[in-house]
Amino acid sequence: MFPRIESYLIWIIALSATAGSLFFSEILKIPPCDLCWYQRIFIYPLVFMMPIAIFKEDFNFRPYTLSLLIPGTIVSLYHNLLYYGVIEKPLVPCKAGVSCTSREFEFFGFLGIPLMSLLAFLAMIMLITATYRKKNDEIKS
Secondary structure, three states: OOOHHHHHHHHHHHHHHHHHHHHHHHHOOOOOOHHHHHHHHHHHHHHHHHHHHHHHOOOOHHHHHHHHHHHHHHHHHHHHHHHOOOOOHHHOOOOOOOOOOOOOOEEOOOEEHHHHHHHHHHHHHHHHHHHHHHHHHHHHO
């Protein structure tokens, strides 16, 4: 049985993250930093990949999505370490253009754009892990 609920949730998260990033940059005119662009590179393709996997009822979407989500999570984690001041400013890669540490927009005074991105990546990885476990449980039954 194809784990449709998790697949739809992964697609909804990717779609929301894509729409949110475009909203911040195109509507609110908050320019993305270099690390934001790298995170976009890893999340935007999922908006197109997941509907194909859902339509074809394809179990083999995990390696393809994880090949995007794992490096995206690493970039996002690094961005958060910079943003929240854990890593010193001399190691900041965004020297030209917008700074990776500038606090342009935050919900509730702490939930910045980099943290929202990290949460989206982690949620999708957890859902993929759930689909893997669900598939293994069905095979054992």
